[in-house]
Amino acid sequence: MATDDTALRLLPTRFSRVSIGLVVAVGVLVPFVVSGDFWMTVLVSAGIFAMGAVGLNVLTGFTGQVSLGHAFFLGCGAYTAAYLGAARGWPLPLWLLAAGVIGGVIGGIVGPFALRLKGNYLVVVTLGLVFIGIHIFENWDRVTGGTNGTSTSQAELSLGFTDFRSFSIPGKDFSELQGLYYLVWILAGLFVLVSANIVRSRPGRALQAVRDRDVAAEVVGISLPRYKIGAFVISSSMAAMAGAMLGVQQQFVGPTSWNIFLSIQYVAIIIVGGVGMVSGAVLGALFLGPLPEIVEKYSDKLPFLYEVKGEGGIVSIAAFNEMLFGALLIVFLLFEPRGLAALWLRAKARFRTARSTP
Amino acid sequence: MDKFLNLLVAGTALGSIYALVALGFVVVFKSTGTINFAHGGFVLLGAYLTYNYSVTWDLPFIVAMLMAMATMAILAVILERLVLRKLVGQPAFTVIMVTLGLLILIQQVQQSIWSTEVLLDDPWGTDQWELGGVVITQVRFFTVLFAAIVVLGFFLFFRFSAWGVAMRAAAIDQEAALAQGISVARVFAISWAIAGVVAVVAGVMLGADSASVNSTLSFSALRAFPAMILGGLDSPLGAIVGGVVIGVTEVMTTGYIEPNAEWLGQGFHSVMPFVVMIAILVLKPTGLFGSRAVERV
Numbered sequence: 138m139a140t141d142d143t144a145l146r147l148l149p150t151r152f153s154r155v156s157i158g159l160v161v162a163v164g165v166l167v168p169f170v171v172s173g174d175f176w177m178t179v180l181v182s183a184g185i186f187a188m189g190a191v192g193l194n195v196l197t198g199f200t201g202q203v204s205l206g207h208a209f210f211l212g213c214g215a216y217t218a219a220y221l222g223a224a225r226g227w228p229l230p231l232w233l234l235a236a237g238v239i240g241g242v243i244g245g246i247v248g249p250f251a252l253r254l255k256g257n258y259l260v261v262v263t264l265g266l267v268f269i270g271i272h273i274f275e276n277w278d279r280v281t282g283g284t285n286g287t288s289t290s291q292a293e294l295s296l297g298f299t300d301f302r303s304f305s306i307p308g309k310d311f312s313e314l315q316g317l318y319y320l321v322w323i324l325a326g327l328f329v330l331v332s333a334n335i336v337r338s339r340p341g342r343a344l345q346a347v348r349d350r351d352v353a354a355e356v357v358g359i360s361l362p363r364y365k366i367g368a369f370v371i372s373s374s375m376a377a378m379a380g381a382m383l384g385v386q387q388q389f390v391g392p393t394s395w396n397i398f399l400s401i402q403y404v405a406i407i408i409v410g411g412v413g414m415v416s417g418a419v420l421g422a423l424f425l426g427p428l429p430e431i432v433e434k435y436s437d438k439l440p441f442l443y444e445v446k447g448e449g450g451i452v453s454i455a456a457f458n459e460m461l462f463g464a465l466l467i468v469f470l471l472f473e474p475r476g477l478a479a480l481w482l483r484a485k486a487r488f489r490t491a492r493s494t495p
Numbered sequence: 496m497d498k499f500l501n502l503l504v505a506g507t508a509l510g511s512i513y514a515l516v517a518l519g520f521v522v523v524f525k526s527t528g529t530i531n532f533a534h535g536g537f538v539l540l541g542a543y544l545t546y547n548y549s550v551t552w553d554l555p556f557i558v559a560m561l562m563a564m565a566t567m568a569i570l571a572v573i574l575e576r577l578v579l580r581k582l583v584g585q586p587a588f589t590v591i592m593v594t595l596g597l598l599i600l601i602q603q604v605q606q607s608i609w610s611t612e613v614l615l616d617d618p619w620g621t622d623q624w625e626l627g628g629v630v631i632t633q634v635r636f637f638t639v640l641f642a643a644i645v646v647l648g649f650f651l652f653f654r655f656s657a658w659g660v661a662m663r664a665a666a667i668d669q670e671a672a673l674a675q676g677i678s679v680a681r682v683f684a685i686s687w688a689i690a691g692v693v694a695v696v697a698g699v700m701l702g703a704d705s706a707s708v709n710s711t712l713s714f715s716a717l718r719a720f721p722a723m724i725l726g727g728l729d730s731p732l733g734a735i736v737g738g739v740v741i742g743v744t745e746v747m748t749t750g751y752i753e754p755n756a757e758w759l760g761q762g763f764h765s766v767m768p769f770v771v772m773i774a775i776l777v778l779k780p781t782g783l784f785g786s787r788a789v790e791r792v
Contacts, residue, residue: 203588250773253780257530257728260591261720262776265769268718276760397714401595408592453610456603463599470593471581 145337164322168315175434177314179427184321185383186426190406190418191328192375197404198413199336200368201348205400206247206263209270210240210373212395214380215289219390220280222292222381229293229301233324233381240377241370248366267397274392286391289384294320321382325419328375333415335371344368345413398459405466411478420477425465429458497628502750503743508635510742511642512704513768515697516719517726517734518649519690525666525729526686529587532594533574535713536601537691541567542698542708543605546613556618560699564692571691572684580683602713612709615702638700645696646735649689653731658685666729718765721772727785736783741768 148154171177189211196202214236222232250262274281281287294301294316304316311319335341343364346354355361384390402425410421433454436442441451452460469476516538523531544566549559574597582590619637623630653659665672665682673679694716701715702708722741726733748764756763775782 197588201588203591250777254776257524257587257591258724258776258780260530261724262773264717264720265772268769269766272760272762272766275762397717398599401599404592404595452603452607456606459599460603463596463603466596467578467593467600470589470596471578474585474589 147333147337161326164326168311168318169309172312172315174312174314175430177312177318179430181314181317181321181386182383182430183423183426184318184325185379185386186403186406187325187419187422188321188328188382189376189379189403190410190422191325191332191415192372192379193403194407194413194415194418195332195335195344195375196368196372198407198418199332199341199344199348200365202365202368203260203404204263204372205260205397205404206266206270206373207376207403208395208397208399209263209266210244210376211380211383211399212270212274212390212392213240213243213373214377214382215384215390215395216274216281216287217377218292218381218384219282219287219289222385223289224287224291226291226293229295232292233378236377236381237374240380241374243377244369244371244373245366247373248369249362263400264397267395267400270395271392274395281390281392284392286389288389290388292385294385317386321386324378324382329415329419331371336415340364340367348413401466402462405462407476408474409465409469409476411476412474414476414478417476417478424477425462428461432458432461498750500629502746504629504631504635506743506746507739508638508742509704509746510722510739511639512697512700512738513719513722513742514735514738515642515645515693515700516716517723517738518646518731519693519697520719520723521726521729521731521734522649522686522689522693524723525731526662526682527579527590529579529590529594530728531687531690532591532717533597533601534594534690534694535716536598536605537567537571537694538698538701538716539605539710539713540570540601540698541691541695542615542702542712543609543613545695545699546609546615546702546708549618550613550616560695564695567691567695568688569691571687575684575687579687580680598713602710606710612707614707615699617703619703634703638703641696641700645693649693649731652689658682662686718768721768721775724772725775725782727782729786730782730784733782733784741771744768744771 148157167180168177171180189207193204193207196204217236217239218232221227221235222229227235247263247266250259254262275284277283301316301320302313304311304319335344343354343359344367346357346359347361347364351361387394406421406425407418408421409425410419411417432439432442436454442454442457443452473479475482516534519534519537520530523529523534541563544563545556545560548554548562549556552559554562578593578597579590582593617634620633623632624636625631653663661672661677662682662685664675664677665679669679672682697716698708698712701712705712705715719738719741722737723734724737725740726735726737745764745767748767752767753759753763
């Protein structure tokens with residue numbers, strides 16, 4: 138069954154078509170079953186993480202360029218949503234697209250640096266980008282509101298025929314969070330489709346060749362500038378759109394949220410999910426994205442956690458959450474570098490061998 | 496002219512701190528080939544451990560610092576043995592991400608043990624000397640002095656001790672070093688231990704410079720990256736020169752650029768090192784003293 142062209146098809150087998158259909162159906166039906174604000178919030182933030190992680194995966198997973206600058210691009214998007222969407226009152230498709238364009242343009246400016254640098258150096262430069270970004274966000278008062286931040290609660294969320302803030306179909310009205318859930322996951326789905334199409338086509342193979350052996354890639358005629366910068370543009374454009382949605386979800390954008398920890402969180406998501414696999418980025422986002430909120434909700438069940446110092450317990454909830462990210466990052470890199478997605482591949486391989494041995 | 500000299504003194508003091516932090520990064524990079532982000536955490540823990548021994552336990556300051564150095568050296572070796580050793584031969588990406596994970600863990604452990612910012616109670620005194628219009632505070636004097644002692648010790652060790660020679664050999668060619676009977680594993684351990692020791696001095700000085708020991712020290716330590724890049728990732732001498740150049744640049748920015756260019760925003764001096772770093776990386780990626788990797792594309 139597994140012929141050579143399976144890698145070229147979006148959904149190669151009947152099994153994959155059925156399972157994708159099931160996942161989409163479950164995704165559409167979730168708001169009919171889940172109405173509690175807590176779980177809706179969790180799913181919305183997971184969706185935003187998925188958008189950004191799919192973007193980072195194009196750069197890090199496919200092209201092998203390690204970036205710690207993701208937080209900066211997310212920030213650019215969030216401020217675009219605040220400035221164009223909330224302050225200027227642009228409609229949803231326009232400010233979202235503007236965020237993507239701005240992210241892409243800045244990514245295109247940063248991209249050439251990546252051409253000269255690789256590995257260690259690129260990590261350091263993109264880290265510098267985060268520091269410079271926070272400085273700009275803190276000081277460009279007119280657009281960013283300076284250290285006080287700026288509000289996004291006025292941002293338009295309607296799409297002509299429907300408003301995601303008060304979304305309804307005949308017989309059912311959805312809450313604002315449920316509307317946001319649909320919007321965010323539709324976008325995440327689009328990103329998944331875009332990056333799955335990139336990876337199975339010629340540019341995708343070029344990117345992977347750059348990742349695996351850049352010298353050899355150049356020799357067979359792949360233009361390194363074109364593909365490295367291209368990967369940067371796509372990745373940062375997706376990041377900026379994710380940032381725009383994050384800004385809208387939080388209703389407020391402040392300068393210090395776009396720090397190196399946020400970048401590390403995204404890197405952790407794609408590593409835990411499975412680097413270089415589109416499904417990995419989504420899995421990682423579903424697993425790691427909501428973790429802080431879930432830990433906080435169930436913190437009273439965990440005796441070693443405290444919310445206010447002096448209540449007993451050893452570590453605060455916030456500290457424990459960051460520790461979890463650090464620990465999961467280390468544990469996965471040491472023991473399962475291919476991430477959660479690999480667990481599935483491994484199970485499949487075992488099933489195959491069990492079936493083929495009589 | 497007085498203004499310039501005063502800024503030069505302040506810049507040199509700040510620069511020697513950056514040099515110390517960068518030295519820690521370089522030692523590990525030179526022997527193991529990875530940037531150890533956890534070093535930012537070492538700097539942070541080093542400062543808090545010194546505080547713990549000197550203020551909480553009320554020991555003499557020098558004793559406290561030596562104990563902190565011993566603790567950090569042991570901790571660094573344990574981390575290397577338990578985590579980093581398992582990653583030998585893995586791509587740089589994997590190792591960097593693991594050290595970032597360690598950085599986050601160390602930061603949160605520090606937050607859980609000491610949740611507030613603390614003061615080291617000025618063990619170096621608060622006096623200042625004046626030399627023809629140039630003010631030298633005791634803190635700055637001791638910062639430069641400590642840095643000079645550490646750097647001198649480091650170079651003597653590298654140049655003359657058997658382990659220093661072994662480390663240089665392993666840095667040039669690990670396989671050849673192994674064939675000569677050098678334990679590369681021990682070289683790794685020693686370079687991490689040195690990084691831990693240097694981090695304590697850097698942490699204490701950074702704490703003195705920013706007036707308190709607090710949880711942002713590990714990020715301040717990451718500001719030493721530009722120094723390391725300027726000097727070249729694998730050159731200890733480069734780390735020192737780069738550190739001083741970046742420190743002076745940062746302070747000169749405060750003195751001369753910021754008052755004349757308000758549009759750059761408040762606190763521009765703190766991102767100036769990164770601006771310089773990006774310029775260097777574009778013009779001369781190997782830095783001033785770094786060795787050049789041969790590659791033709």
